[in-house]
Amino acid sequence: MSSRTQPAALPPSGLPGLDPFWSRLVTAVDSEGVERTWHVLDNGVEDAEITLLCVHGNPTWSYLWRKLLSGAPSGVRVVAVDHLDMGYSERTGTLRRMQQRIDDLAVAADALDIRGPVVIVAHDWGGPISLGWAAGHREQLAGIVLMNTAVHQPAGSPAPTLIRMARSKSVLGPLSVRTSGFLKGTLRLTSNRPSRPVREAYLAPYQSAARRPAIGAFVADIPLEEDHPSRPALSMVTEALNEMTDVPTLLLWGSADPVFSDLYLRDLQSRLPQAEAHRFAKASHLLPEDVDIASPIFEWLSGFDTDPDPGGVRTDRPSMWAAIERRRHDPEPAVAEMDGTEVTRSVSFAELADDVGKTARGLSASGVRRGDRVALLVPPGIDLTVCLYACWRMGAVVVVVDAGLGAGGMTRALKSAAPDYVIGINKALAAARSMRWPGKRIAVEPLGRSRRGALGVWASLDEIKNRGADVAEPPEPDADDAALVVFTSGATGPAKGVTYRHHQAQANRDALAEVYDIGPDDRLVAAFGPFALYGPALGITSVVPDMEVTSPGTLTATALAGAAAAVDATMVFASPAALKNVVATAGDLTPALRSALGKTRKLMSAGAPVPAELLREVARLVPNADLHTPYGMTEVLPVADITLRELEEVGIGDGVCVGFPAPGVEIAISALDGDGAATGDLVNAANVVGEVCIKAPHAKDEYDRLWITQHASAEPGGWHRSGDVGHLDDTGRLWIEGRLFHIMKTAHGIVTPVAIEHAVEALPGVGMAAAVGVGPAGTQQVVVAAVPDEPVRRPRVADAELAATVRRAVAVDVAAVLLVPELPVDKRHNSKIDRTRVAEWAERVLAGGRVGRI
């Protein structure tokens, strides 16, 4: 074997994506007075406004950053340095520890004559090294971008098993130096395996053991132990982060990374609370190979010059628990639970105030901190109410995960929200254990010692309440503190976490009170999840009817009326699926129950579009009630509201009319361009078709750890792009025509699905219908898939007569009418059609492919 030193060299030509023009060698004297030569990539922009200093980890090289060099906008210099003994830099024959590497980076950066503001971009062990450089160059530091890295082993967490394994003496030498196993193993830490030429490019500078000593040295230099020689350097970096909480920071994370898991993302977020974070749920360690990192980084950089949204003047509002506090001596019932028509459990406002107080103090005394996330896996009812308001009162952030997402969906949601604690019923805790959901487990139900052990329970709710009996009140959170993480239904992709701060939750409560004129004398039957929570905040009695939470279609007329009778209800909130079954079972109602429903003055049907026909049938059961349908979404609700009477007045048009904007809500439309993208400026002119954009004090704070999604949804700042397509009519009412993803791009322009679907669903013999486009964008054909009243066993082409009937009912040319046994719908509402899936299926079938199932 040759000597242990080798000079730096230029990479061979022909490595995919690497422009030879970027490569150069830079020579400078290191901190020990020895001349060293680095290989660097440098796009050579002169008079740069800003420079990205990119630092790779182990065992990669600057090739990792090629897409940042190729994608850089004008005025942005991108420099990527190969560490000494790595990539194509010099093989020094020395052992270089972390502090030395930090010094080396500074020497190389100086030699590169980097002037003006610098953003460090780092991956893996490039993280601490670049942060070490940043700590010494605060005057130049303009921003931090980190990917799958660490500056600290979070307390109590085992060091990543892979690193420990790689470091064990028997493995270290053979795996990382003598063979290219460690190198190839790293290249496998991707969810989309790079192509062979790209993999070979990563391996190119490490072809022989003589080229690889630093790979082993790097692993050995990870200071897992307190007395490790590099421990002080890492501690310096960790401490320096305390001084960097004002530096714009972007954390991009591959959450499928077995080495630097979400745990390390959380650690960095806690140290750099100003950081924007985007978590790629399916991407792995070698993030720049798994996803496009260049676009979000440059998009983030482009926001450096823009002023943050000034925001409106915020109204001071009572806290979420203020109404409970106010009624703390009131013996009136606050929350009741039902079994059929019987009240099984009930608490007064006085009892609720007492319980919430004890639980809040107990959580605090048990070590739950302000800002900690607590997932509540408890069905609507008294226990959920107590936990929710207790968490809010003591400053914990509540994570609400809908059991309707299913086990897989709940797992993804909980991994993304990463709660510190999970409060759950036993069934939920069992799932938490078997599916490894994060968070210490708190049991709501009483349970014996062995079961407690089996579920891995950290504490019971009763114990927590007992601890709270005689301790001091925890301080109240601020209105700006985070309050809530909820999840989208996942009807159009994986469920996304959505965060609300206290002031936004308060505004949400007040918007509901205003739109529905909710007063202190109202009593609410809450058969729709989100509103089951708000009764106590509104200061009114609420009752959850007897139903299977995950399946709203199980609500019977008797159960609904029984709940109404139990509290002498004035208002009902229910989902369309629940109301459908209520109408279907109305024959079972006794005269007494019928009269209980007759006292309802308002009924709100929320969660999905409601057919007017269903509302008319419901109206017969609640003859004295105004029927309302709010329009909104997980990110902001309510946006608009319409009554059945208005709905009948306006009739059918291009889409579904959802009414006037709710108080405090601004609606604007971003017009669609020829490609169907919503690129238009926000306007509130009538009859402009485009994406519905919303501004409201009760809108979401942001998508949780999804910076890219958040950034795209909040453009321009302060607005929420809903992804719905619609228009405002001459009176200012909003009409919804479909989802932006679902518009059809035909040769005659953009076609939206909802109006077509309504026209088809109104035909005799047809139930649900979906309108989708097939073919290339710009020349798509419109296809209707319909579920006939007379069921078909498998999908087939409709006969010519029905097809002709459909075409006469619809304003655009319909290429094909397909009859299907069923259409895919979302789990939560059982009514939002997954048109993307229908379109993919139709595309295949109409090309002559296998019919199969949707």
Place this chain on the structure above:
Amino acid sequence: MRVLVTGATSLLGESVAERLRARGDVVRTFQRSQGPPGFDQFLGDVADPAAVTSAMAGVDAVIHIAARVGVTGSWDEFEKSNIDGTANLLAAARAEQVGRFVHISSPSVAHHGEPLVGAGAGPADPDKARGHYARSKAHAELLALRDSSESFPVLVLRPHLIWGPGDTQLIGRIVSRAREGRLATVGSGAALIDTTYISNATDAVVAGLDKAPELEGRVLVVTNGQPRPVSELIERIVRAAGLEPPAVKVPYRVARIGGLAVEKMWDRVEREDDPPMTSFLAEQLATAHWFDQRETRQALAWEPAVTLEEGFTRLEEWFAQRT
């Protein structure tokens, strides 16, 4: 304009000749047998250079529609009519310094058997085109484009599945098969197929004639832009003739393999009539064939005036008058 129309006994040829005459052009027709009345008529075969040369005398423009079609016959016959015939016309037209040449081709010249979903006009490829007809038309189209120049502008139009009252090809064959109980749905019957109603095709050809100089060397697919599932098309055609649609469904694989066997047998016994199924036909009936019409409509400044629905109503009326 003095226009030579070849193949004037075909549905499209006759329709184009009549449309041109109606608007005041001087039309000469050229075909093998007696053509529609009222035209300056030259009888002859396009494969005969002398006949072609004499027909070309004094014309300003050519619309070349004549072609051997169908799924039976030897390669030599297709080559003679479609390749040699086109070469003769091109040579005579250039010699006569004809000012424009509209060559009627077929989307099949660029089709290799894959589904065509919103497809554009791909390059003609004789090596990959399926069957004698498509291959010979691919050669012919390449010849036409090779000869195209500013002084001799050639425009290629590829209408897809022209039909209408009086059509003996698509409509005639489907209806006669249905009468004989020999019609079956191949595969799911869901494959989307583009067709062209005759008067729309005629309008497009006339628009192409007028714009040929500015569209020199272009290739445009022409359809109604209203694809339909193949089973629905067949049902509409059959019902227009007052018959019931086929109840028999044949899986695609069965039809294709059966078609291959039938082709071999037809070849061996040298039958001239249409076989009940060919592998090409099975493929045609079971894969999507529809096209992006944006470029065509913009280039020709043409829109189909008759919708498929209107077309089927006319077809129904036509069948009703005949009985």
